[in-house]
Amino acid sequence: MSSRDKILAALKKNQPALVELPVLNFAGNASIDLKEQFTKTLTGIGGLVIEVNNWKDIVKHIQSKFPKPDRIVNRVAHLNFESDGLAYSSEISNKPDQQAGQKSDPHDFSNVTVAIMKGEFGVAENGAIWLTDKDMGDQALPYICEHLVLIINKNSIVPTLHEAYEKIGSSTYHLGTFLAGPSKTADIEQSLVLGAHGSKSLIVFLIN
Amino acid sequence: MSPQNKTHAELADKFNRDVERVNWHDQTLWFVREKRDKAAHKIAEWEQLREAASQIKNNVLSNLHDYLVEFEQNALRNGIHVHWASNAQEHNEIVHSIIKKHNVAHLVKSKSMLTEECGLNEYLHQQGVEVVDTDLGERIIQLANEPPSHIVMPCIHWKKEEIGELFHQHLGTPKGNADPQFLTAAARAHLREHFLTSRVALTGVNFGIAETGEFIVCTNEGNADLGVQLADVHIACMGIEKIIPKRNHLSVFLRLLARSATGQPITTYSSHFQKPREGQEMHIVLVDNGRSERLASDDFRNALKCIRCGACFNTCPVYRRSGGHSYHTAVAGPIGSILAPSFDMKKNADLPFASTLCGSCTNVCPVKIDIHDQLYKWRQVLVKNGHTTASKKVEMNVMSQVLSHPMIYKFSGSVGRWVMRTLPFMVNNKFNPWYKQREMPEASTTSFNSWYQNNRKA
Incomplete structure (x- = not known):
């Protein structure tokens, strides 16, 4: 008998009588200012939230935050660093319309200073942003870059994770993630340090 | 592991010799407990969430057979290799066989209490494979050749000056530098090299979803993700009780997990692995190791609901004042004290007595495990079986x-x-x-x- 069959047989024999699943009836308070709660929560866990009116503003913000990045990888076609007449260049990596899960060598991104990509939506209660491999291009990019920039629609923010999973529904992906703030650790005497292994900072732009 | 044949009381006695340190340990953990309270009190429906989580887990335990079959089917469809291990030995052999197939002698690993339970690092070391723990706390204790003393904060018992000295010896940082920011940066640079050169990455699993065949890994540091996304092979090790039925059940568990653990609203990264990326090989090892047997016990089954948040550690007056190593098991604290006797009743007979039965653990448990009742029931079982002094x-x-x-x-x-x-x-x-x-x-x-x-x- 294989281990699989042994384990399954033991479970069948030992599991108690069926207990029904509960009916989940949770909903966040949609009447509060979701944008404000999202901003407050994400700021509280080390992120920076900036509301902008247009794509050009995002370019300007990035340039002032990162005057001389070694390498900037931009996954958002709307952002155009060159055409705005600014002395700044970025590479558009893995065009956003490319198929997800495409093969690239993730090690090639080890020297990326800034990575810019879109997120699907935000969650007000915990400051998290949902994104999938389709947004990332290379799945290593949001983790290996030194600084991460995410752009979400300001009207996409949902109150809690309950609404978030409703939104995700039964969609499929290779990798989906809730990302909330820069990478961090408090393993040394509970002192909070930003930039453990992933990005050292996270900037989220809210746009219409 | 900790010194053999010493009881919790004897080891705690040793820990208690340094009064200042005990007080510091006590206060540090209580600080985390207070952060948990603040986070929980912000959620009006907190108690309903705990109840929902408890009921979902009760359903899981009553239908584990079908959920595992469903999970396996969906995971296979997603292109994930599924392995089954009856015990620790088989788990270790499966992991080794995958590593061997890829002919590597080095892998990065993120936190997994299951691999601690199975003694994977020691096993692989004997086979000539070097495991590099990448969670900062785990790396610290690995360099010091110690087991973790807490399931969420593995080196909570270490002072920064001692970590500074350890890093000076192993990573060549300047002697006397004990600045957490500086030491974390040094560890980041040191481990980045390992991330970039490892072809195999191993992770634990927080939740497996029967409905979708995906699994979820939560970290703050991003070490699991970085390891996995830079490796050709991802091996995920999961206890069979980590299954939950549906994806949207995560809304309940992810709202509870980080708030209970550290008072954060959510971990920085909650990664959902559904399919391997192109060219990557993804394995999941489903491990029983005594769980199916425990399922038969009306008194002790509930311990299988645990989501490993560590809230019961931080609140426990005995844990805070005796330190994780006094428990001489992979999982310490109140939850460890009700898990360990079923692995080895004789060796762990002292642990259910390492409690005041104050019930604080039960009150903070996000999935409502009756921890202090089980501690009390274990005492009766142990006495009946002659395992008392x-x-x-x-x-x-x-x-x-x-x-x-x-x-x-x-x-x-x-x-x-x-x-x-x-x-x-x-x-x-x-x-x-x-x-x-x-x-x-x-x-x-x-x-x-x-x-x-x-x-x-x-």
Whole structure:
């Protein structure tokens, strides 16, 4: 008998009588200012939230935050660093319309200073942003870059994770993630340090 | 592992010799407990969430067979290799066989209490494979050749000056530098090299979803993700009880997990692995190791609901003042004390007694495990099976005689009071464990019974 069959047989024999699943009836308070709660929560866990009116503003913000990045990888076609007449260049990596899960060598991104990509939506209660491999291009990019920039629609923010999973529904992906703030650790005497292994900072732009 | 054949009380005694350090340990953990409270109190429906989580887990335990079959089917469809391990040995062999197939001698690993339970690092070391733990806390204790003392904060017992010295020896940081920011940066640079050169990455699993065949890994540091996304092979090790039925059940568990663990609203990264990326090989190892057997026990089944948040550690007055290593098992604290006896009743017979039964663990548990009740029930099982010390047996027999005979009870009470008043040295000495670290109270001249008789009318 294989281990699989042994384990399954033991479970069948030992599991108690069926207990029904509960009916989940949770909903966040949609009447509060979701944008404000999202901003407050994400700021509280080390992120920076900036509301902008247009794509050009995002370019300007990035340039002032990162005057001389070694390498900037931009996954958002709307952002155009060159055409705005600014002395700044970025590479558009893995065009956003490319198929997800495409093969690239993730090690090639080890020297990326800034990575810019879109997120699907935000969650007000915990400051998290949902994104999938389709947004990332290379799945290593949001983790290996030194600084991460995410752009979400300001009207996409949902109150809690309950609404978030409703939104995700039964969609499929290779990798989906809730990302909330820069990478961090408090393993040394509970002192909070930003930039453990992933990005050292996270900037989220809210746009219409 | 910790010194063999020493009991929790003996090891705690050693830990307690450094009073300042014990107080520091106690306060550090209580600080985390307070952060948990603040986060929980912000959620009006917190108690309903705990109840929902508990009910989902009850359903899981009553239908584990079908959920695992469903998970396997969906995971296979997603292109994930699924392995089954009956015990720790088989788990270790499966992991080794995958590593061997890829002909590597080096892998990065993020936190997984299951691999601690199975002794994977030692096993792979014997096979000539070097495991690099990448969670900062785990890397620290790995360099120091110690087991974790806490499931969420593995090196909570280490002071920054000691970590500075450890890094000076192993990573070449300047002697005397104990700045957490600096030391974290040094670890980041050191581990980045390992991330970039490892072809195999191993992770634990927080939740497996039957409905979708995906699994979720939560970290703050991003070490699991970085390891996995830079490796050709991802091996995920999961206890079979980590299954939940549906993706949207995560909304309940992810709202509870980080708030209970550290008071954060969510971990920085909650990664959902559904399919391997192109060219990557993804394996999941489903491990039983005693879980299916435990499922048969009405008294102890509930411990399988645990989501490993560590809230019961941070709140426990005994854990905070005795340190994780006193528990001499991979999982310490209150939850470890009810898990360990089923692995080895004789070796872990002391652990259910390492508690005051105050019930605080049960009150903070996000999935409502009746931890303190189980501690109490384990004591009964252990005594019935003869796993208690001879002195405890004698004490218990005397107590049961005294408590079941009112005359003897009254008489011994008056003797006790007389002794405490007239011969205090008889109780105020090192042979009386109640005298340790505390003054004995002044004995009353009357018994409660006579006081009650005199005062009942007033």
